[in-house]
Amino acid sequence: MVGKAFFENLGESLNPVFIKEMRQYFQNRRMVVFMGLLLIVQFIVALFFASAMTFDTDGDEGVAFFLLIIFAGAGLSVLLCSIGAEQRFAEERSDKELNYSMLTTLKPSAVILGKLEGAMVMILCIFSMLLPFLTAAYFMRGLSMASLLVTLYLFPILILYALAGIFAGSFGQKWVTVLFFVGIFNSAFGLVPAAFSIIDDLMDRGSLDSSFWIALLVEYEIALLLGVMLFLLSLAVVSPPKSNRLLPAKAYLFALPFLSLILMLPYYIIYGPADFPPDAFYFIEFAFCFFSAAVLGIIAIFEMPTNSIRVYLKCPLNFIGRVLHFLFSTGFSGSLILAFLILAIPVAMYPFGDLSGDNTSQVCGFLCILVSSLGYVLLSLVLSWRTKLPLPAWLWMIIFEVAGNVLAWIPVAVNSGEMRGIPFPVRIASMLISPTYCFMETIEESVASTPGTAPRGGFFPLTITHHALFCSLAVAGVLFLILLPAIVKAFRMHRRPDTGAVKPPTKEMLGK
Numbered sequence: 432m433v434g435k436a437f438f439e440n441l442g443e444s445l446n447p448v449f450i451k452e453m454r455q456y457f458q459n460r461r462m463v464v465f466m467g468l469l470l471i472v473q474f475i476v477a478l479f480f481a482s483a484m485t486f487d488t489d490g491d492e493g494v495a496f497f498l499l500i501i502f503a504g505a506g507l508s509v510l511l512c513s514i515g516a517e518q519r520f521a522e523e524r525s526d527k528e529l530n531y532s533m534l535t536t537l538k539p540s541a542v543i544l545g546k547l548e549g550a551m552v553m554i555l556c557i558f559s560m561l562l563p564f565l566t567a568a569y570f571m572r573g574l575s576m577a578s579l580l581v582t583l584y585l586f587p588i589l590i591l592y593a594l595a596g597i598f599a600g601s602f603g604q605k606w607v608t609v610l611f612f613v614g615i616f617n618s619a620f621g622l623v624p625a626a627f628s629i630i631d632d633l634m635d636r637g638s639l640d641s642s643f644w645i646a647l648l649v650e651y652e653i654a655l656l657l658g659v660m661l662f663l664l665s666l667a668v669v670s671p672p673k674s675n676r677l678l679p680a681k682a683y684l685f686a687l688p689f690l691s692l693i694l695m696l697p698y699y700i701i702y703g704p705a706d707f708p709p710d711a712f713y714f715i716e717f718a719f720c721f722f723s724a725a726v727l728g729i730i731a732i733f734e735m736p737t738n739s740i741r742v743y744l745k746c747p748l749n750f751i752g753r754v755l756h757f758l759f760s761t762g763f764s765g766s767l768i769l770a771f772l773i774l775a776i777p778v779a780m781y782p783f784g785d786l787s788g789d790n791t792s793q794v795c796g797f798l799c800i801l802v803s804s805l806g807y808v809l810l811s812l813v814l815s816w817r818t819k820l821p822l823p824a825w826l827w828m829i830i831f832e833v834a835g836n837v838l839a840w841i842p843v844a845v846n847s848g849e850m851r852g853i854p855f856p857v858r859i860a861s862m863l864i865s866p867t868y869c870f871m872e873t874i875e876e877s878v879a880s881t882p883g884t885a886p887r888g889g890f891f892p893l894t895i896t897h898h899a900l901f902c903s904l905a906v907a908g909v910l911f912l913i914l915l916p917a918i919v920k921a922f923r924m925h926r927r928p929d930t931g932a933v934k935p936p937t938k939e940m941l942g943k
Contacts, residue, residue, distance in 0.1 A: 446541055446544060446545040446548060447537070447545070448537065448541060448542050448544075448545025448546060448549075449544075449545040449546075449548045449549050450545075451545070452545060452546055452548070452549030452550075453549055453552065455519065456511070456549060456553055459515075462511055462515070465507060465510065465511065466507070466557070466560065469503060469504075469507055469557075469560075469561075470560060472503075473499075473500065473503065473561065473564050474564075476496065476499060477496065477564055477567055496564075496567070496568045497565065497568040497569075497579075500561050500564050500565055500568060501561075501565075501581070501582055501585060503561070504557050504558050504561045504585075505585055505588075505589060507557055508553070508554045508557050508558075508589045508592075508593075509589065509592050509615070511553060511557070512550040512553050512554055512589065512592070512593045512596070513550070513589075513592040513593050513595065513596035513615070514596060514612075514615065515596075516546060516549075516550055516593060516596045516597055516600060517596035517597070517599045517600040517608065517611055518600070518608070519600065520546060520596075520597060520600025520601060520603075521599070521600040521602070521603050521604070521605075521607075521608055522603075523600075523603075524600065524601060524602065524603025524669075525603040525604070539666050539669040539670045540666055542669055543597060543601075543662060543665045543666055543669065546597050547590075547593065547594060547597060547662070550590070550593035550596075550597070551590060551593070554586065554589050554590070554593070558582065565579060565582075580643075583647055584647065584650060587650055587651055587653075587654030587655075587658075588654070590654065590658060591654055591657060591658055591661070592615075594658055594661040594662060594665070595611070595614070595661060596611065597661075597665050598661050598664055598665040598668070599611035601665045601668040601669050602668055645698075649698075652694050656687060656690060656691065656694075656719075659683060660680070660683060660684065660687065660726070663679050663680040663683050664680050666679065666680070667679070667680050673739040673741050673742075674739075674741060674742070675738070675741075675742045675745065675760050675761055676761060677730065677734070677760070677761040678759050678760055678761070680730070681727070681730070681758075681759045681760075681765060681766065681769060682759050684723045684726055684727055684769070684773075685723070685727075685759070685769050685772070685773065687719055687722075687723045688716060688719045688720045688723055688773060688776050691715065691716060691719040692716055695712060695715060695716070699712055708785070709783060709784055709785040710784055710785055710786055710787070710790055712784075713777070713780060713781075713783070713784030713785075713786065713794075714790075714794075716776070716777065716780060717777045717780075717794060717797070720773050720774065720776050720777050721797060721801055723770075723773050724770040724771075724773045724774055724801055724805070725801060725804070727766045727767075727769050727770040727773070728766070728767075728770050728801075728804060728805050728808045730763075730766050731763040731766035731767050731770070731808055731812065731824075732763075732808055732811060732812075732824045732825045732828050733824070733825055734761060734762055734763040734766060735761070735762060735763070736762060736763060736764065736816055736917055736918075736920070736921045737762060737921050737924055737925075738760055738761055738762055738925065740928065742760055742761065743924075743925065743926065743927055743928055744927060744928070745927075746925060746926055746927045747927075748927060753925065753926060756925070757921075757922055757925045760925070762921055762925075763812055763824075764917075764918040764921045764922065767805070767808070767809070767812075767911070767914075767918075768918075770805060771805070771911075774798070774801070774802070777794070777798070781794075792873065792876050792894045792896045792897070793873060793896075795894070795896040795897050795899075795900045796869060796870070796872065796873025796876070796896040796899075796900075797873065798900050799862060799863075799869050799873075799896060799899045799900040799903050800866045800869045800870060800873075802900065802903040802904055802907050803862070803863050803864070803866060803869065803899075803903040803906075803907075804866055805907055806863075806903060806906050806907040806910055807828055807831045807832065807835070808824075808828065809907060809910035809911055809913075809914055810827070810831065810910055811824040811825070811827035811828040811831065812824050812914055812917075813910060813913050813914050814827050815827060816914075816917050817913065817914065817916075817917060832866075835864035835865045836864075836865045836866075836867055836868070838861075838864060838865070839860075839861035839862075839864050839865030839867075839868040840861075840865070840868060842857050842858075842861065843861075843868075850871070850872065850875060855895070858872065858895060859895065859898055859899050859902055862895070862896075862899040862903075863899065863902055863903055863906060869899065872895060872896065872899075873896055876894060876895065876896060
């Protein structure tokens with residue numbers, strides 16, 4: 432009786448969304464069919480490899496069978512726990528009768544956590560079913576005990592896929608679902624070859640040396656940083672529109688470069704400049720800064736300039752608290768300011784990065800891509816909120832990106848596909864209006880490892896990426912000044928209202 436009471440109390444204390452997710456997973460006929468087919472196919476394949484196994488040569492039957500097992504498990508996990516979770520959540524969010532945020536008193540964080548817990552349990556369940564086949568692969572030829580632990584590398588990636596599916600499904604929009612499917616399809620082309628290379632390298636070692644555990648720890652740290660970001664963004668989408676729903680996500684994105692810096696310092700201290708050179712340290716930190724600023728720029732496109740009275744009521748009374756609350760609250764002003772503040776981090780770290788000329792060109796090229804993209808964000812917000820044009824900022828952004836990329840590649844097409852023969856000012860202008868063209872110029876300059884041809888009488892004999900960065904900063908500065916009145920107006924409104932300005936609810940309002 433004690434055991435029965437324990438499990439009854441345990442069931443009542445569990446997240447109800449998690450319980451519902453598990454019921455939907457195991458009551459879904461398609462899921463049962465997929466898992467049954469997977470086990471049948473794996474059994475047939477195991478018989479085939481067992482019958483074809485030779486003992487007089489150094490065969491690799493175990494390795495091939497092992498790779499088939501883990502990639503089949505990973506594929507089924509993505510299908511059920513990422514794509515399936517996205518489809519189910521998107522259907523719930525699009526239907527008002529199934530939308531959790533409207534029907535339950537659970538917090539949005541409990542909804543997202545329940546779905547994530549269900550996906551994690553299903554991933555473990557799928558690989559638990561494949562465990563007998565993994566054991567059979569070990570008794571075949573070519574595998575060591577250390578090779579079996581390669582599966583530990585898969586779990587953080589699969590959990591990130593599940594979080595990405597939950598995030599895409601939280602919108603409840605078909606166009607987001609289409610973008611999610613495109614992202615899943617494109618990521619397979621990069622992840623599958625990389626996974627084969629990593630697994631082959633790990634299995635060739637044959638032993639669990641320190642590098643195995645260090646690489647595993649780094650992967651889990653990066654997955655944790657990205658997973659928290661996806662969780663907070665999903666939380667922002669599910670939260671009520673009038674709440675300050677983007678505050679946790681913005682605060683985390685601003686702290687993300689500093690968190691990555693803290694996580695890298697122990698490796699730099701332990702291994703020193705010989706095994707962990709300053710330029711590698713700098714590029715990792717630059718990647719996190721680039722990522723955080725880019726996400727903040729994307730968030731700004733979909734935000735309003737002002738907040739609701741519900742947000743203003745939580746604004747601190749002192750000036751410093753009010754400024755911080757303004758920066759991290761919902762509204763494009765704070766997102767833009769935080770994005771440019773994050774860009775100052777790699778600039779401040781530049782003297783300590785020990786970068787060569789080629790690496791400097793790469794940093795300037797990618798900074799130019801980010802600054803020019805933020806310039807498009809500023810221009811879209813200017814046209815959306817400083818003019819009477821009816822299009823939203825995100826639609827202006829799409830128009831500018833498409834038009835800029837088309838115009839930038841016209842001189843290349845005229846010049847028979849060669850960039851070097853195009854006049855220097857035209858190349859600079861193309862880098863400002865087209866991120867893809869700027870990326871290709873950066874890659875070409877890195878491969879050539881030679882400075883770009885600057886006109887005589889220009890400022891500094893620097894590479895073309897340096898010139899493009901200076902120009903993009905100038906353009907972004909001008910656009911920011913044009914948008915500044917809207918930002919100042921939003922800051923003036925961002926204050927706690929007087930008690931007399933907020934009328935208490937009447938009996939009629941409470942009755943409704």
